[in-house]
Amino acid sequence: MKLYYAPGACSLADHIALHEADIPFSLVRVDLKTHKLEDGRAYTEINPKGSVPALQFDDGEVLTENLAILAYIADQKPELAPHGPLARYRLLEMLSYLASELHKAFHPLFVPRSTPDEKKQAAAAVEQKLGYLADKLDGPYLLGTHMTVADPYLYVMLTWADDMKIKVPDKLASFSQRMAERPAVKRALAHEGLSG
Numbered sequence: 001m002k003l004y005y006a007p008g009a010c011s012l013a014d015h016i017a018l019h020e021a022d023i024p025f026s027l028v029r030v031d032l033k034t035h036k037l038e039d040g041r042a043y044t045e046i047n048p049k050g051s052v053p054a055l056q057f058d059d060g061e062v063l064t065e066n067l068a069i070l071a072y073i074a075d076q077k078p079e080l081a082p083h084g085p086l087a088r089y090r091l092l093e094m095l096s097y098l099a100s101e102l103h104k105a106f107h108p109l110f111v112p113r114s115t116p117d118e119k120k121q122a123a124a125a126v127e128q129k130l131g132y133l134a135d136k137l138d139g140p141y142l143l144g145t146h147m148t149v150a151d152p153y154l155y156v157m158l159t160w161a162d163d164m165k166i167k168v169p170d171k172l173a174s175f176s177q178r179m180a181e182r183p184a185v186k187r188a189l190a191h192e193g194l195s196g
């Protein structure tokens with residue numbers, strides 16, 4: 001299995017989750033400026049959408065979208081999914097919020113052509129959504145007492161917020177520190193050249 005990634009991008013969530021699940025995989029780095037792989041091939045041959053992550057199975061089949069890849073990983077390792085009634089739907093609910101609300105809200109902050117006003121509005125939207133998640137956090141992890149595949153996704157976006165000097169609620173700053181202590185997070189950061 002191969003994970004197509006770019007250092008520090010949202011694909012870091014899938015990278016961490018694969019380590020947490022102890023699933024064997026190899027990494028293929030994508031240059032998001034040129035959409036090329038290190039061997040010069042066009043990444044769009046793998047994922048026509050051009051975005052990371054993409055997970056390629058040994059038979060060549062490719063799965064894209066954070067929500068789908070993280071849900072797939074949770075299905076391989078039930079410890080990384082929530083438990084209890086509606087658990088599967090609670091996981092999808094959270095992954096959907098992270099992907100379509102929080103991740104999307106960051107978008108103007110990554111686009112060079114965004115105006116300062118657009119960036120300011122985007123930062124305010126990110127803060128509002130982080131506030132919602134902080135209010136909802138009722139335990140060490142997003143969906144309760146144990147880590148699920150939703151947590152690395154939030155963790156990655158908190159690293160972006162930090163880099164962009166967006167105010168992170170205290171509860172989420174503590175969450176981020178808790179995540180950073182996990183061996184799987186340390187391993188993934190080291191593999192992406194991001195530690196230290």
Ligand SMILES: N[C@@H](CCC(=O)N[C@@H](CS)C(=O)NCC(=O)O)C(=O)O
Pocket residue numbers: 009010011032049050051052053064065066067099
């Ligand atoms: N809908 C996709 C979005 C993924 C996405 O936005 N990836 C960013 C990096 S965090 C990317 O690859 N941007 C470059 C591009 O789309 O060309 C998902 O949830 O997986």
